[in-house]
Amino acid sequence: MLRALHVAEKPSVAKKVAEHLGSLGGPTTNRSGPSPYNRLYDFETPGTPLTNNRRVRHTVTSVTGHLMASEFAEPHNKWHACAPRDLLREDVSQVEFRVADDKLPLKQQLEQEARQNDWLVLWLDCDREGEAIAYEVVDVCRKKKASLDLYRAVFSSVDKQSIQQAWRSLQRPDKRKADAVAARSELDLRAGAAFTRFQTFRIDGRYEDVQTKVVSYGPCQFPTLGFIVQRQQEIEAHAHKQFWKIDLATKIDQQHVKWSWRRKRVFDEVVASLLFERVLESPGTIERVQPKPATKVRPVPLCTLELQKRASRWLRLAPDATMEVAEKLYQNALISYPRTETEIFKPGLDLRDLIDRQRGDPRFASFCGDLLDKPANDPRSFCQPRAGKRDDEAHPPIHPTGDGSQLTDPRQKAVFELVTRHFLACCAKDGVGRQTLVDADIGGEKFEARGLIIDQRGWLDIYRWERWSGTQLPLLQEGQLFDITKVELVAGKTQPPPLLTEADLLAKMDAHGIGTDATMADHIKTVLTREYATRANQPPHVLKPTPLGRALVDAYDAMGERLNRPELRAAAEADFTSIANGKKTKAQVIAETLVTMRRCFDVVQRDVAKLDEAMRKRFGGAAGDGPAPDLNLDFAGTTCGDCGGTMQLYSRNDRPSLRCDQCETWWPLPDRQGVTIEPRSATCPLCQFQLVDIKFDPNGRKQPHCPHCYTAPPPGAHAGSTGGRMACRDCAHAGCSLATGVRGGSLAVAKCACGGDLKLRRTPAAKFVLGCTSQQCGSAAWFPSAVASARVLEDSDCPQCSAPGAPVRRLKLKLPSAKVPPGTDLNPTLCALCCRGEILHLGFDRRNLRVGGRGRGGRGRGGGRGRGGRTRGPPAPAGVDQNKRPKVAAAQPPRPAPRGPPQPLQQRGPPQPQLRR
Template sequence: MKVLCVAEKPSLAKSISRILSNGSTRARPTRNKYIQNYDFSCMSNDNRTVQVTMTSVLGHLMAYDFPPEYQNWLQVSPLTLFDAPTEKHVIRGIEAIRDNIAKEARNAEQIMIWTDCDREGENIGSEIVAVCRGANSRIKVSRAKFSAIISQQIRHAWQSPVDLDYRQANAVDARAELDLRIGAAFSRFQTLSLQNLFSELRNKVISYGSCQFPTLGFVVDQYLKVQSFVTEIFWKIYVALERDGSMVEFHWMRNHLFDRLACVIIYEKCLENPTATVVEVKSKEVKKWKPYPLTTVELQKTGSRYLHISSDRLMHVAEQLYIKGFISYPRTETDQFDKQFDFRSLIEIQTQDSRWGNFATRLLAGEFRTPRNGSHNDQAHPPIHPTLYASDLTGDELKVYEFVVRRFLACCSDHAVGHETIIEIKLWEEKFTAKGLVILARNYLDIYPYDRWGESTLPNFQKGETFIPTTCEMREGRTSPPEYLTEADLISIMDQNGIGTDATIHVHIAKIIEREYARKDNRNGKTYILPSNLGVALVEGYDTIGFDKSLSKPFLRREMESNLKMVCDGQQQKENVIRDSLAMYKDMYIKTSENVQKLIQVSINFEYNM
């Protein structure tokens, strides 16, 4: 019996074949220089020795496109693209990969799909099956389910195959067709309407994407908030007491007032009645909660904020660590570990490290605590965690691996514990408070430097005691504008609004920068994402048209993503989602074309710095 195994990437095919063959494979070249076929024998789950050929693709084999007669931008109205026929064909340039799979399938009785275990992986698997069945209609299909490129998981996947999930594959097909039609129609419309107005745009495609534009919309909205912000003067009362060699600052419970006269009156009353009374002394144990298990979105947010690596680069590095077997699959929505998860063996392999080995040893010696359970479980992959010990990583790979390890060990530790004291005083009729914190047990903070919990000790105060403050002043301040969006901020907003998936958020951010709709800007030690003039003009132009659901806002795409999730769950049919989503966007296109002069006028009002 011959089994054909197909992985999503050449590196995965090589790693998986080494594990299943115990390092004994024979490699054969193919017509594609990146791909080899690996032949070996292996014991099947019914204790038979079978002949295996492991090969791979380079991601998707196929793509949707319009027939040639719809390719001419000047001869075909963009409106027709909402209803034009589409065809799914093998991507140009990778015919040799298709031919290799078809050739191997002709002599195989079974094909096992080893693509990544997510929506895209299911869809790529369905494309591989289509090619194989075109060459051998009787071939049996199975799917390997795994989350890490380690011996235990790969051998279990080989012995316990599952079925390919065609509902997830259909959801990806639906999204691909929708993105093609919507993106092509609006990209052609934008380009043809605006390109000739400005010399800087004459050689540019002004592309539209139903995820890109809401992403850009978030950036523009925050930018305009900052630009339109008008600072206001406020006044507050500052009270401080020097005691036991330290200065205790008390914060006014009103915070501040925008009415200067009102603040003056209160301040004068405080001066007339200068004795403060301690009305409350509260002491309690407090905890700083350890982090939840690591998801893809959290990896991107925390990584971009603390590791100073872009989300796009970070995901590429995480993918490489996964392929090398050092971390689990880096695309997951799950923030809870299974009850049977083997924490001990994964902690034990980290005891050899000079940076966190002692902490891992402490966990094994009795300090281990079960990780917290978040509220998300995609039923596909566990949270991101280290799977092997890595001692020779450098650069960004080292940074990302170290973060994954520290996050995992922190999850397995206990919450930090502190003692908080709150002092409340009364000066005249006004109340002020001071807070102090003493950390009693750092616990997870010892391994997780990305969280901070600062101590601030207070001298002793007794309820009912009185004192005259060392300082009592009325001070002037000004409101500060909001900050521009950092990449971590943008990822959070996209996730909250359902724009993109955990696996594609970083792609959409990279795309608006690549299209020169936005740029990264370093200010005051932070990296912000700011829109270009063109980005602002496009968003403002669409908003000026007055849609019920603007093309630069998340509502349409969020609804589409919700419907695609229902396709995955078997609650919606692919064809219905495509039909309903296209109807919504087609209506928006018609309204946009009827108001194109508004879009043009807003764009003219901006000077382009391309």
């Protein structure tokens, strides 16, 4: 007997699958597993050609949405563990996908069931997000049984016919769609976390009226906010202009006719008065009467975006609420899958059967009867729906699949009615009428009138939200004269565009490729939740930005990279589609997008003063205009690098902060308990702010800090003991003696044996050291004083020492010619682990260096002394086979120089002259 494990996306769908498939065989039983909310259903069915006619034992269960969550690996998941820019580097920070803690019982349940089954049938939603969840289930189940055969059930409704048809035509899951979702998830996490931390560090606590603690950024969220702010800017920028127009009405054959002036309006009052006088003194003449047929075309089938727009406009439902209700209707088998971009009904779908299912509902019974029972030539009979432009090749348009006459929830009832009436309207014929266009001349000015007679309403009889009406004109002849009964010169002024409605915003997001049909509603909800915009009360669902939303968009508008514009996100969405189509790989898209995001981050960091200016414009001076008592009454004050004013030390939000008395800007400082702060005479060469000395421990050393760089580290800084905030010792500026960081100092050169990272830094004595970041380790190697400068190369890994997932980066050194032997390369690029012949003669001391886990207690094969006191060669990094490494000679004591040219020797300090007898 074949055993098949079926996994659905939600418990309600699992119950439907078990009910409809169980009806093909014996009785169905259900039981509880480790996850009590995800029941297990067991039953048997006869064999099919797909199972080689073998009888099948089924077990049906479910997940509840995503099984795994993405987050940064330690320590980058902590806010102050690194500079925000490091989150945009794959080689520095890693994103992990792991089962969330609250899903561990569900993971255990899937593992238990996977061991006992031969097939894994995935009943997840048939879109990219569903495919991603499907492969999360695959990862969990195949770790316990690698031989599981994978199948994907393709369905668009959970009614009996669709479920049984999906079982008879199983397909294979598509890993490319899952990769597209994984790429989006990782990139959104990296960009969102980097810019959120940057904004929050800059804004948090500096403005009294900003109550939010986290100033978040989202790659889709900000373009969505940008559309709302752009409309508000257009409204504020609108300059009213006075205009004048002529209103004309006549009575012909006892019927009133309303005429429209072809000029519409003029903006010169004198000209308007002259034209008005000509019309006032002249009779009217009919110049042309043009009858023609008129058609009110029925709508195309319903996609997700159109459902959200129409529900917002007619039902007053927010897009996220509409999707929530539609999802419940889908789970109850009343409508088809509500997340679709398709506007075309494929020939295989029996539309007449779907119409017949609505005959039991009194609201639609009569109209359905006409569609199915009237002959084809009758204007009320069935007509094949029009084809729209969209087609995602996955799901049909949204349509009813069950009888919703018993619904009691008002929102579910309203959404079901909208879906059903739209579907029936698609299957009806167009509205047909006769239109008459009349042109008239009065004193040389042209006027026109329109009349409409409706002969067949067609789909309008069922679609109660649409209107089609007109005025019947009297019988008019060309050349006919008529008298004017009423003419007025009306003054008016131009009006600004209205605020964006949610339906308008959805249309803009769709036009610019922001989000997908399934996520657009969530992006709007996020903007509202973050209090970047609000819904105005009158009229409903009109969106207006808050001062914080305005300030953020104004700041990015002023910067070199306008992150609130949709182009960046539209390009990313196109790349995700390329992954799903197989045109690009996940790794390729992530690498390319992160390069763009790092460039954007550098520009934003450089122009951060524009964010301060935008915030001050919306919220006035920085918070704390009534400063709290001084922390240190003897603090002499420092110089502000922005305006040259004096900065005083205050306690603000229980942490020390410097406040400029002139530009009223606040600069937070480290808030460890017992900290003391004193001015320092030196000035930061990067931003011109006067430095301060901070002592964290009464017995410790003073550590210089720049107030500006501490909050906004310059590019190239690496995370020191202050985390994402930067002390002077972490700076890599070559022209400052206090800067002991190095270029590329945030990059790990190699992995230490303890599991930490070996990073390059500069000591206060200007010597370079390769040391472990773990405070408990102490593994280190010192470069000689002959090295004038050193930097870690980002894209230059050692081909001998590197291994997959464990790169060993090479270093670029600069050596002064006066301190090295003749013939030495003054700008060598080398590996600190294997280039012994090139650097040992410089005095490189690596006795305490332990690499890649091969050392033990500082005495293993990681460069310490082995048995007998003999110095061993450099160790192999993690993942490199020791037996396949190139052999290098062990370090030997210096020997007398042979006859001939002098040879470089292992030595410390300046080289000694070599003499020949």
